[in-house]
Amino acid sequence: MNEPKQDRSRATRLRLLAAAIDTLAEQGWTATTVGLVATRAGVSRGAAQHHFPTREELITAALDHMFDRRMAEVREQAGRTGPLSTEQVVERIVDCYTGTMFKAALQVWTAAAADPELRARILPLEERFGRTAHRVVVEQLGVDDADLRVRGLVQATLDLARGLGLADVLHDDSKRRRAVVAAWAAQLEAALR
Amino acid sequence: MNEPKQDRSRATRLRLLAAAIDTLAEQGWTATTVGLVATRAGVSRGAAQHHFPTREELITAALDHMFDRRMAEVREQAGRTGPLSTEQVVERIVDCYTGTMFKAALQVWTAAAADPELRARILPLEERFGRTAHRVVVEQLGVDDADLRVRGLVQATLDLARGLGLADVLHDDSKRRRAVVAAWAAQLEAALR
Numbered sequence: 001m002n003e004p005k006q007d008r009s010r011a012t013r014l015r016l017l018a019a020a021i022d023t024l025a026e027q028g029w030t031a032t033t034v035g036l037v038a039t040r041a042g043v044s045r046g047a048a049q050h051h052f053p054t055r056e057e058l059i060t061a062a063l064d065h066m067f068d069r070r071m072a073e074v075r076e077q078a079g080r081t082g083p084l085s086t087e088q089v090v091e092r093i094v095d096c097y098t099g100t101m102f103k104a105a106l107q108v109w110t111a112a113a114a115d116p117e118l119r120a121r122i123l124p125l126e127e128r129f130g131r132t133a134h135r136v137v138v139e140q141l142g143v144d145d146a147d148l149r150v151r152g153l154v155q156a157t158l159d160l161a162r163g164l165g166l167a168d169v170l171h172d173d174s175k176r177r178r179a180v181v182a183a184w185a186a187q188l189e190a191a192l193r
Numbered sequence: 194m195n196e197p198k199q200d201r202s203r204a205t206r207l208r209l210l211a212a213a214i215d216t217l218a219e220q221g222w223t224a225t226t227v228g229l230v231a232t233r234a235g236v237s238r239g240a241a242q243h244h245f246p247t248r249e250e251l252i253t254a255a256l257d258h259m260f261d262r263r264m265a266e267v268r269e270q271a272g273r274t275g276p277l278s279t280e281q282v283v284e285r286i287v288d289c290y291t292g293t294m295f296k297a298a299l300q301v302w303t304a305a306a307a308d309p310e311l312r313a314r315i316l317p318l319e320e321r322f323g324r325t326a327h328r329v330v331v332e333q334l335g336v337d338d339a340d341l342r343v344r345g346l347v348q349a350t351l352d353l354a355r356g357l358g359l360a361d362v363l364h365d366d367s368k369r370r371r372a373v374v375a376a377w378a379a380q381l382e383a384a385l386r
Contacts, residue, residue, distance in 0.1 A: 025306075026307065027307050028303070028304065028306065028307030028308070029303075030223055031307065103306065106303055106306070106359075107303060107306070107307070109359070109362055109363060110221070110222075110299055110300060110303040110362070111221065112362075112363055113218075113221065113296065113299070113300070113362045113363060114219065114220050114221030114224065114300070115221070119363055122363060123363055123364060126363055126364075130360075148372070149376060149379075151372075152372050152373055152375065152376025152377075153376050153377075153380065155369065155372070155373045155376070156353060156373045156376055156377045156380075158356070159353050159356035159357050159360060159373055160349060160352050160353045160356055161356065162355075162356030162359050162360065163351075163352035163353055163354065163355030163356030163357070163358075163359070164352050164356070165356075166299075166302070166355050166356070166359055167323075167352060167355065169302055169303070169305075169306045170302060170305055170306065170312055170315060170316055170319055171316060171319075176348070179341075179344075179345050179348070180345055180348045180349050180352055182345065183342060183345025183346050183348070183349055184345075184349045186342075187346070187349075187380055187381075187384055188380075190383075190384075191380050191383075
């Protein structure tokens, strides 16, 4: 059976996005060219460049797509299991910041710090990611972030998650992280209820 | 008056270390070569290479030196002013993670994530920095971290500081950060006292 052309094009695009994230996380920003990502995805360089003329376009699209997918997963899990405990909410958001997507994003953020053009591309993404992650945590905790104290604690939880992500970049920090998440969640639970 | 040769050598070394941190923070890992740092420090490339044969040696020495200086400053400030409030302790440690040294370290950590040799050099630094920062916060809060709950809260404070540092890399995040620090400090104070 022939795959319709449009589906094939969409599948190629998704393979490129996934390969871009893996390449960034494992080989870093400088190594992540459209050519290398195409090879990793098993796509011709021409096809890759048809989808993404520049690596900035490829990488922005990859981060956008993976972030949305990750947030959708977190929301679906919660939908399936019903209300989560505070500790489960913290665990799940911390998981988002310790996976491959965070390691890929870190490469891009760090490159953008020394590159004003890239920074201008990345700032709107950063803002959108921050806003969305905040909303997801507020929903899952079932709290009202019109309360400034609550809002501060939700923000702090996301900053903590980001810091735990950074601590996991050079070695597996999962054992220490479990203790920190438990301590934080107990505190957050006491503060919110 | 002639500067004694040893003092001159020491001054050259310190200029190179400071220039390495600034170059890393502003221009990123790839741009930070011994040659560029020497130019920025106003030191001949030969003299720079006499002190630091490779950029890995230069950069490791720079991070080591700046970290120790920063921690010494935090300790001295506390010594001058007497016991600090919980919020002041959190503010000061967060300041350490939002300055030029953190931005320089971030470049090195991120490069090390994709470079096993560099990672092997950086891991002992990461461990030492983590241990020292933990001890400084414990001292300044005047708490006993043999208590596992206290230890978890101190660790969480350092992870939060790291996350706030990362949020400050692409834009000035100081306004949002003040609210987050205040929210967490209030929580930490309630949890510790």
